[in-house]
Amino acid sequence: MSGIPSFTVETSTTTSQVTMVFCIIFALLMFSMPLWAESSLMHWCVEVICFLVLAMMWNLMAGYGGLVSVGQQAFVGLGGYGLFILAQHLDVNPFASVLISGVVCAALAIPMAKVFFRLKGGYFAIGTWVGSEIAKISISNIPFLGAGSGQSLTVMVKIPHDTRENITYWIACMLLFASFIALYALLRSRFGLGLTAIRDSEAAAESQGVPVDRLKLQVFVLSAFGSGLVGALYYLSILRISPSAGFDLAWVVAATFIVVIGGIGTLEGPIVGCAVFFLLRYFLADYGVWYWLIMGIVAITVMIAFPKGIWGFVQQKWGWRIFSLQRKLVLK
Amino acid sequence: MLKTHQLKAFYGDFQALFGIDFEIGQSETVAIIGSNGAGKSTFLKSICGLIKSPNETVRLENHSIGELPAEARVRLGISLVPEGRKLFRSLSVEENLRIGGFAKRDGYWNLARVYELFPALIEKKYAPATSLSGGQQQMVAIGRALLSNPKLLLCDEISLGLSPLVVKDIYNALPKICAEGLSVVLVEQDIDAALKASNRYYCFMHGKVSLSGESSFAKRRDISAAYFGITEDQS
Amino acid sequence: MMEWLDMVIQGILLGGLYALFAIGLSITYGVMRLVNIAHGDFIVLAGYATLPLVAYLHWHPFVALPLVMLIMAMLGYVLQTTLLNKTIGPDILPPLLVTFGLSIVIQNGLQQLFSADAQALQIGDLQIASLQIGEDLAIGWFPLLVFMVALAMTFGVNYLFNHTDTGMSLRATSDDPITASLMGIRAQHVYGVALALSFALVAVGGVFSAIRTTFTPSTGPISLLYAFESVVIGGLGSIWGTFAGAVILGVAQALGSKFDSGYGILAGHMMFLLILIFKPDGLFPRTRA
Numbered sequence: 001m002s003g004i005p006s007f008t009v010e011t012s013t014t015t016s017q018v019t020m021v022f023c024i025i026f027a028l029l030m031f032s033m034p035l036w037a038e039s040s041l042m043h044w045c046v047e048v049i050c051f052l053v054l055a056m057m058w059n060l061m062a063g064y065g066g067l068v069s070v071g072q073q074a075f076v077g078l079g080g081y082g083l084f085i086l087a088q089h090l091d092v093n094p095f096a097s098v099l100i101s102g103v104v105c106a107a108l109a110i111p112m113a114k115v116f117f118r119l120k121g122g123y124f125a126i127g128t129w130v131g132s133e134i135a136k137i138s139i140s141n142i143p144f145l146g147a148g149s150g151q152s153l154t155v156m157v158k159i160p161h162d163t164r165e166n167i168t169y170w171i172a173c174m175l176l177f178a179s180f181i182a183l184y185a186l187l188r189s190r191f192g193l194g195l196t197a198i199r200d201s202e203a204a205a206e207s208q209g210v211p212v213d214r215l216k217l218q219v220f221v222l223s224a225f226g227s228g229l230v231g232a233l234y235y236l237s238i239l240r241i242s243p244s245a246g247f248d249l250a251w252v253v254a255a256t257f258i259v260v261i262g263g264i265g266t267l268e269g270p271i272v273g274c275a276v277f278f279l280l281r282y283f284l285a286d287y288g289v290w291y292w293l294i295m296g297i298v299a300i301t302v303m304i305a306f307p308k309g310i311w312g313f314v315q316q317k318w319g320w321r322i323f324s325l326q327r328k329l330v331l332k
Numbered sequence: 333m334l335k336t337h338q339l340k341a342f343y344g345d346f347q348a349l350f351g352i353d354f355e356i357g358q359s360e361t362v363a364i365i366g367s368n369g370a371g372k373s374t375f376l377k378s379i380c381g382l383i384k385s386p387n388e389t390v391r392l393e394n395h396s397i398g399e400l401p402a403e404a405r406v407r408l409g410i411s412l413v414p415e416g417r418k419l420f421r422s423l424s425v426e427e428n429l430r431i432g433g434f435a436k437r438d439g440y441w442n443l444a445r446v447y448e449l450f451p452a453l454i455e456k457k458y459a460p461a462t463s464l465s466g467g468q469q470q471m472v473a474i475g476r477a478l479l480s481n482p483k484l485l486l487c488d489e490i491s492l493g494l495s496p497l498v499v500k501d502i503y504n505a506l507p508k509i510c511a512e513g514l515s516v517v518l519v520e521q522d523i524d525a526a527l528k529a530s531n532r533y534y535c536f537m538h539g540k541v542s543l544s545g546e547s548s549f550a551k552r553r554d555i556s557a558a559y560f561g562i563t564e565d566q567s
Numbered sequence: 568m569m570e571w572l573d574m575v576i577q578g579i580l581l582g583g584l585y586a587l588f589a590i591g592l593s594i595t596y597g598v599m600r601l602v603n604i605a606h607g608d609f610i611v612l613a614g615y616a617t618l619p620l621v622a623y624l625h626w627h628p629f630v631a632l633p634l635v636m637l638i639m640a641m642l643g644y645v646l647q648t649t650l651l652n653k654t655i656g657p658d659i660l661p662p663l664l665v666t667f668g669l670s671i672v673i674q675n676g677l678q679q680l681f682s683a684d685a686q687a688l689q690i691g692d693l694q695i696a697s698l699q700i701g702e703d704l705a706i707g708w709f710p711l712l713v714f715m716v717a718l719a720m721t722f723g724v725n726y727l728f729n730h731t732d733t734g735m736s737l738r739a740t741s742d743d744p745i746t747a748s749l750m751g752i753r754a755q756h757v758y759g760v761a762l763a764l765s766f767a768l769v770a771v772g773g774v775f776s777a778i779r780t781t782f783t784p785s786t787g788p789i790s791l792l793y794a795f796e797s798v799v800i801g802g803l804g805s806i807w808g809t810f811a812g813a814v815i816l817g818v819a820q821a822l823g824s825k826f827d828s829g830y831g832i833l834a835g836h837m838m839f840l841l842i843l844i845f846k847p848d849g850l851f852p853r854t855r856a
Contacts, residue, residue: 068663070604115840118847119799121659122602126795127843130836133792137833249788253671260664289675296671303664304653382745402748411749418746422738431735435751480751 007331030173034166042165043237046172048278050234051254053179055262055270057226058255060183063265064195065219066202068121070252071128074112074135075105075224077246079231081139084241088155089144095167098232105228109221117216129249136247150242153235168237175229184267186222195219199265253292257299263311272311333358333515334379334410334484339389341374341539348374350539356484361506361516363526363547366536367559372519373415375536376486379517380412381405392484406435409483413490417473419461426457428472432479439481440512446475449505467498474502478509485509485516491525503529523555535559569703570825576706578821582797582814583714584779587772588790589797590724591765593809596798598741598761599655601662605670607791608677609766613639613773614782615677617688628688628778636770643766644759651762652755670787677784685781688774713775720768721810727764728806737761789832796839802849811851 033042054076061067082101087094112131119127140148156164186192194215197205206212235241254277262273277295284291306313314320334356341349349371356362364372377383379390381402390398392408400408411432419428429446447454450471456464461472470490477485491499499522506529510516520526527533527547535543535558543558588610595601603609613635620631654661690709697705728734736757740747744754776782776790793816801812816835823834842849 062660066659068660070667115844118843121600122596122604122663123795123799125604125663126602126791127799130792130796130839134833134836134840137829137836141829141833253667256664256667264660289679292671293675293679296668296675300650300665300668300672303661303668304650307661380749382748401753402745403751403753406749406751414746414749418743420739420742420746422742423735427735431739431750431752434732434736476750 005331007329009329027173027177030176031170034169039165042169046169046233046237048274049172049176050230051258051277052270052274053175053226054230054251055255055258055273056179056183057223057230058252059259059264059270060226061219061223062256063259063269064187064192064199065216065223066199067216067220068125069128069223070125070249070256071130071132072223072227072255073247073249073251074128074132075109075227076231076234076251077132077139077243078108078135079105079228080235080241080246081145082228083232083235084145084151084153088151088153091155094153094156094159094236095171098171098229098236101232102225102229105231106221106225109224110217112224113217113220117213117220132247136243139247140243146242148243150240150245153239153241156239168233172233172237175233179226180267187267191215191218257295259309260299261302261309263309263313263315264307266309266311266315268315269309269311273309276310333360333393335391336375336379337389337391339375339378339385341371341378341383341385343374348539349378352536352539352541354534354541356515356517358483358515359510359513360532361510361518361530363518363520363530363533364536365520365523365526365533365555365559366542367521369538370536371539372536373488374539376412376488376517376519379484380410380486382412406480406482407437409437409481410486411477411480411482411484412486413470413473413477413488415488415492417466417469419469419472419476421460421462423461424458425453425461425464425472428461429453429475429479432476433481435480437481441478441481443479446478449478449508450475465498466494467501470494470498470502471505474505474509483515485514486519487516488519489521490518491520491522499525523559571822573704574821574825575818576704577710578818579814580706580710580714580817581821582810582817583710583717584772584775585793585797585817586717586721586810586813587713587768587775588794589801589809589813590721590806591768591772592791592794593798593803593806594724594761594765594768597804598737599758601651601655601758601762602666603762603765604663604666604791605673605787606666606769606794607789608670608673608787609639609769610773610776610790611782611784611787612673612677613770614686614688614777615681615784616770617774617777618681618686621688628690628774632771632774635774636767639766639770639773640763643762643764647759647762648755652758655758674784674787681784683783683785685783686777687781688777690778694778709778713779716771716775717810720771721806724764724768725806733760793835796835799839799849800842802852804853805851808849808851808853812849815850 033045054072058069058072061069079101082104083094083097086092086097086100092100116124116127116131139145145151187195194205194210197208197210198212198215202212231246235246258273258277259270260273261276262271263269280295281291284294302309308316336352336354338351338353339349340347340351352375364375366372374383378385381400381404384401385398387396387398390396392410397405397408420431423431426443429443452468453471453475456468461469464472474487474490490502494502503525506516518526518530527550530547533544533547533550534541535555537558543554592603592606595603616635616638617628617631620626620634621628651662651665654665693709696708698708698711699705728737736747736752737760739750740752740754740757747754747757797813797816798809799812800815801808801810816838819838820831820835824831826834
């Protein structure tokens with residue numbers, strides 16, 4: 001009768017421990033920016049953070065939950081308008097409104113999911129898009145929200161310029177780190193294991209007792225929460241919203257491309273994708289349409305030749321991992 | 333007419349066949365028997381092209397065909413009656429039969445002759461194929477394969493899930509099928525039916541040929557050993 | 568009263584155009600579970616493809632139509648066999664993401680080639696000519712023509728699927744591509760045929776749409792939404808169901824715009840939403856045996 005060899009389960013590696021240190025340094029750097037950085041740099045950071053978090057939310061849905069949505073912009077718009085309704089019209093503290101707006105989006109996501117989950121695969125993707133259009137057209141017809149031309153967050157005039165900018169910036173930083181920590185923790189938990197099972201085989205996962213429908217709902221709601229926060233934050237920082245901007249398809253196009261090019265289903269992917277996205281934007285700024293054309297061609301090529309994206313390819317080839325989500329069985 | 337040489341097959345990392353040497357001549361009926369998971373279906377799929385192999389390992393009339401896809405092998409005259417019938421549910425009975433002829437090979441078999449072989453199908457011509465009983469569906473599946481006028485007919489467990497009476501009916505049709513010079517490979521779990529209907533047999537176990545010989549001289553005890561892997565000491 | 572009847576008729580005729588959009592989408596989903604997110608952009612592409620034929624060869628759009636249909640059908644076949652066949656498989660992400668990418672490429676490519684200016688195809692007097700029925704009712708000749716063509720093409724597609732060998736191949740491959748290969752049918756080729764057929768319909772819809780209203784590189788996506796809504800309202804699996812769904816959508820939009828000119832599209836969306844909530848399988852679903 002042979003015995004079981006003794007073993008441990010490893011979840012972190014040297015790389016990931018180095019990363020931890022690096023992250024802490026990075027966090028200190030980011031949070032201290034208002035002390036030494038220029039206004040325009042902070043503004044740019046807020047924008048990058050918005051795109052990155054939005055991409056992470058899209059990645060959570062598509063890469064981990066298997067739900068491709070072309071309607072994520074609905075929550076960006078609803079989050080933005082939520083902020084305006086709360087801060088501009090209901091006199092709630094604008095900074096607190098960001099969080100409340102996110103929660104409202106999460107709440108709205110529940111009935112939306114119930115309806116749109118009746119559609120599967122590609123039809124679900126387009127269905128969520130229709131949902132976004134409904135939200136957009138409805139808001140365009142509400143006069144006190146500025147109807148089609150939108151409105152400005154004039155209530156912010158009461159707050160001194162520097163304070164407003166700094167707090168907006170710190171909210172962005174908090175959103176970034178909170179998102180990462182939350183996702184990382186979630187994906188390492190049973191929730192994350194369940195998602196990976198669904199991703200590999202929905203039928204097999206179901207037969208093993210994984211509550212597929214419930215997990216998908218949770219992923220959808222979480223993603224809506226994050227996207228709503230992004231919307232509220234973005235429009236807090238630029239102080240003006242309109243239906244065509246808040247519900248612009250470009251939001252989900254950007255999120256999709258960032259995730260696909262960077263590496264779908266990985267935590268590092270959106271970071272890589274975001275870097276590519278903004279680099280391309282910088283170099284092709286003067287070439288208008290070429291920017292999107294090239295993004296599109298790159299996305300198609302990546303999907304066909306490197307379906308796991310840049311980071312997925314790197315991970316497969318060289319086993320690099322910054323945020324270790326894997327468990328290694330180490331035999332003694 | 334068809335030979336395989338050291339044929340191997342893999343499903344991903346899992347090896348299902350470990351080097352099968354097999355041959356069948358013109359107008360021969362060969363049975364392949366073995367328990368579940370022995371590799372019989374995998375073998376048939378390798379011959380008809382659903383699973384590809386190194387070119388040389390499968391040879392039809394001295395042509396290497398291992399790398400050809402199924403669509404090409406049908407045109408060369410290899411036809412499979414798949415396990416579980418696999419009729420097209422969007423097609424009627426007659427459409428299922430006619431689609432068998434899309435490979436456009438000339439020969440004895442046409443729609444009228446298939447109806448002669450299986451008269452029970454005539455009144456069900458326009459019914460959706462999946463509304464038929466198991467036995468009738470099997471007739472459609474066989475008729476469909478015949479309509480491609482094959483040289484080699486591969487039958488994968490045609491008695492599976494059917495009552496003994498129905499199985500008898502179907503096996504009674506076999507002589508008529510073989511009368512036209514067709515070579516037939518019969519994969520079966522029902523040993524008696526398979527041996528009675530065939531000239532020679534192979535027994536598969538764990539992806540290898542464990543026994544082969546003339547069907548009329550097959551000894552029960554040898555078959556059990558080769559089928560189940562039970563040796564004298566263990567039985 | 569007559570005003571409402573007039574609106575309903577207009578909606579029905581508009582539904583014909585939407586049917587041309589929708590049936591193509593229905594075919595590719597039915598045969599290979601492919602949802603082409605660039606579907607609407609190909610509709611607008613057909614309009615743009617007709618522009619040079621009209622501008623430089625001075626062809627009437629109706630004369631250019633068959634050629635555009637042929638070009639689009641060939642484009643569909645090539646696109647499927649070279650690019651999209653690589654994405655077909657158990658994972659739903661690749662085809663969605665690749666066609667999404669295509670959508671962006673087409674929109675921006677068109678903008679690069681033709682600028683973002685609004686374009687239109689002219690057919691002269693036929694555009695506004697109308698057929699007088701009784702005293703108070705007038706039906707536009709052009710919308711009626713579009714509806715008739717849509718009806719005819721739907722009959723044609725149905726006939727193709729149910730009474731031809733090609734249709735049998737399409738149905739069999741959609742049921743079971745592996746067993747279809749045992750019949751000598753190459754799934755890759757069949758998928759190409761399916762997209763070619765879809766694109767032929769898209770071409771007709773695109774040219775008619777380009778005549779009906781002005782178009783820009785970014786007007787594609789809304790056509791995709793109309794096609795999709797028609798399919799969902801009508802129910803999956805049935806070509807005539809999709810046609811009915813398209814007509815219902817058209818009527819909903821027409822009645823909505825009667826209420827208030829800004830509400831037409833929203834009324835259509837709400838109709839779609841209502842069906843999705845109360846009759847998620849659609850109004851005329853074809854259940855598979």
